Amino acid sequence: EAGVVQSPRYKIIEKKQPVAFWCNPISGHNTLYWYLQNLGQGPELLIRYENEEAVDDSQLPKDRFSAERLKGVDSTLKIQPAELGDSAVYLCASSSGQGTTTQYFGPGTRLTVL
Amino acid sequence: AQRVTQPEKLLSVFKGAPVELKCNYSYSGSPELFWYVQYSRQRLQLLLRHISRESIKGFTADLNKGETSFHLKKPFAQEEDSAMYYCALYGNQFYFGTGTSLTVIP
Numbered sequence: 018e019a020g021v022v023q024s025p026r027y028k029i030i031e032k033k034q035p036v037a038f039w040c041n042p043i044s045g046h047n048t049l050y051w052y053l054q055n056l057g058q059g060p061e062l063l064i065r066y067e068n069e070e071a072v073d074d075s076q077l078p079k080d081r082f083s084a085e086r087l088k089g090v091d092s093t094l095k096i097q098p099a100e101l102g103d104s105a106v107y108l109c110a111s112s113s114g115q116g117t118t119t120q121y122f123g124p125g126t127r128l129t130v131l
Numbered sequence: 132a133q134r135v136t137q138p139e140k141l142l143s144v145f146k147g148a149p150v151e152l153k154c155n156y157s158y159s160g161s162p163e164l165f166w167y168v169q170y171s172r173q174r175l176q177l178l179l180r181h182i183s184r185e186s187i188k189g190f191t192a193d194l195n196k197g198e199t200s201f202h203l204k205k206p207f208a209q210e211e212d213s214a215m216y217y218c219a220l221y222g223n224q225f226y227f228g229t230g231t232s233l234t235v236i237p
Contacts, residue, residue, distance in 0.1 A: 020174070021174075050225070057140070057229065057230075058229050058230075059135075059217050059219075059227030059228050059229050059230050060175070060217075060225075060227045061227070062224055062225055062226075065224065073224055108175070110175075119177045119180075120177065120225070121176075122174045122175040122176065123174065124174055125174075
């Protein structure tokens, strides 16, 4: 079992460019999370999916960020256009159920915006 | 508002010494509390949760509702405990603290 898979692992772009991150959760996990982790900070939830439904996206900056999980399996997080302040690690996690079930994290995508 | 506070960004202890990583929270209801750990070059992973009342790798954590704390403790630190530790709270969503970097000195 590969665990949660994320790609790319690293991405460097210039500001105002678009960028997309991909996440494949552990097989059978219905719940998928996207987190943002700034340097020296803990993960901050951006969006949570239950199957294909976004059940909590209150922290997602909707003017430039979007996410989808069309078939309730893998998910894509997009930023368009990227800003300098978006430089961070983007983490994906999955769990087999809601709430307090254990989250399994991916390795993250480190984004650098120049 | 839900908040998790880890007052120590860095903590160093000698091998064999006791270690305590502090976590305080604010939440109006009855939250679930967790400790997550990230070892060097590894993924963030669950260490323990208060509801399980378990000891993992010698670590324990007791939820003190009166003091709204969930401190992580280990009586004898080992070098392999050096890692980044995050306290997390689940109320209606997950909130993570800013983390404490623990270094165990040989």
